[in-house]
Amino acid sequence: MASEVSDGTAGNWSQDVYNALKSQGVTVVAFVPDGGMKEIIDLCLADKDMKTIPLTNESEGPTLLAGCWLGGAKGCLIMQSTGVGNIINTASMSEVCQFPLLALVSWRSSWAEGNRWQVPMGQRCQDYFKMAGFHTMRVSDxxxxGPSVAAAAEQAFNTLNGVGVFFSQRVMGVKRFLR
Incomplete structure (x- = not known):
């Protein structure tokens, strides 16, 4: 089976998200490669003023961002909804240790999902973040x-809490699996 990402989204939402990160002073971006967030990741990689750190697993993100905060830098974690299960233990550290954890999540199974493996975690990931003490936001338009990421960053950095922004496939585009 081959896959392709539909181009059914309008506007340059990736640029808006990148601009919001910059306006909020984010200088460190940790990520697990993801097709839905590829353009945002590429914009961050191209920015000489941002430190981009590819992770081998999402669970590395929360502790890395805690260290960034302790060192005076603002960071962000970019991941897919299936990775939420990998970070639950370390993500809950944000509440206990009072450091901001801004997570941008490509929310699989939110709209016209074609991959059954994405559905269980996609349907539960926001609940899991809430159980770890996070505030969650959904972006479906x-x-x-951009405004949602700016608001989430402001909330995370000012309240020292975890905030997850979940991007619907209506925004990112739907992966079509061809037979």
Whole structure:
């Protein structure tokens, strides 16, 4: 089976998200490669003023961002909803240790999901983040992408809490699996 990402989204939401990260002073971006967030990751990689750190597993993200905060830097974790299960233990550290944890999540199974393996975690990931003490936001419209990330960053960095921003496939595009 081959896959392709549909181009059904309008606007340059990735640029808006990147601009929001910059406006909020984010200088460190940890990520697990993801097709839905590829353009945001590429913009961060191209920015000489941002430190981008590819992770081998999402569970490395929360502790890395805690260290960044202790060192005076603002960071962000970019991941897919299936990775939420990998970070639950370390993500809950944000609440206990009072450091901001801004997570941008490509929310699989949110709209026209074609891969059954994505559905269970996609349907539960926001609940898991809430159980770990996070505030969660959903982005289902491209016009809300930048403002939502700016608001989430402001909340995370000012309240020292975890905030997860979940990007619907209506925004990112739907992966089609061809037979």
């Amino acid at each position: 491209v016009q809300d992408a």
